[in-house]
Amino acid sequence: MELTHRLAVRDDLAELQVLIGAAIRELQKGFLDEAQIASSQAIMGLDTALIDDGTYFVVEAEGLIVGCGGWSRRATLYGGDHLVGRDAALLDPGREPAKVRAMYTRPGFARRGVGRLILALSEAAAAAEGFAVLELMATLSGEPLYRAAGFVAVERLADDAGGAPVPLVRMRKPIGVTG
Incomplete structure (x- = not known):
């Protein structure tokens, strides 16, 4: 299977929403309860x-979007458009980590x-803009991938904004360090 990538565009939104919903429903089984x-x-x-900023990627295999994700130069660490309290402030690459955001893979x-x-892709793009560290908020199902890629846990917490508390792991990685 050959993977290709490109920047996401607004016309991808409908397909991305389906992929994201399926990824959340299916790939978290075994890590979270219903x-x-x-x-x-x-x-x-x-x-x-992320799409508007040109920092969000889609990965395709034979014309099908099989994954999406990206990075941000803005302060918000995680959450979709519907989440209140997002912070669009631009980060200082010399002092603050770029954020890896909204990574999902088609089941x-x-x-x-x-x-x-x-x-x-995210690491290379953030490094090109002068960032020295990446930060992300991992789900339990994503944590093994991020650990293998060189990220380390810096905080464990739970977000109960959706009702039941969802365990999350804030992780960081210096740019240029591979797992």
Whole structure:
């Protein structure tokens, strides 16, 4: 399977929403219970500012979008358009970490290099803008990928904004360090 990538565009939104919903529902099974998965759907998702900023990628295989994700030079760490309290402030690359955001893989394509490709693209783009550190908020299902890519846990917490508390892990990685 050959993976290709490109920047996401607004015309991708309908397909991305389907992929994201399926990824949250299916790939978190075994890590979260049904109430936590429903809560996760309420707090996760796509922040379309990433598309508008030109920092959000889609990965395709034979014309099908099989993954998406990207990075941000803005302060918000996670959450979709529907989440209140997002912070659009621009980060200082010399003092603050770039944020890896909204990474999702189509069920059936997990553990096939999609996530690693998105991380590599995000790291290269953030480094080109002068960032020295990446930061992300991992779900329990995503944590193994991020650890393998060189991220380390710096905080464990739970977000209960969607109802049931969803365990999350804030992770960081210096740019240029591979897993």
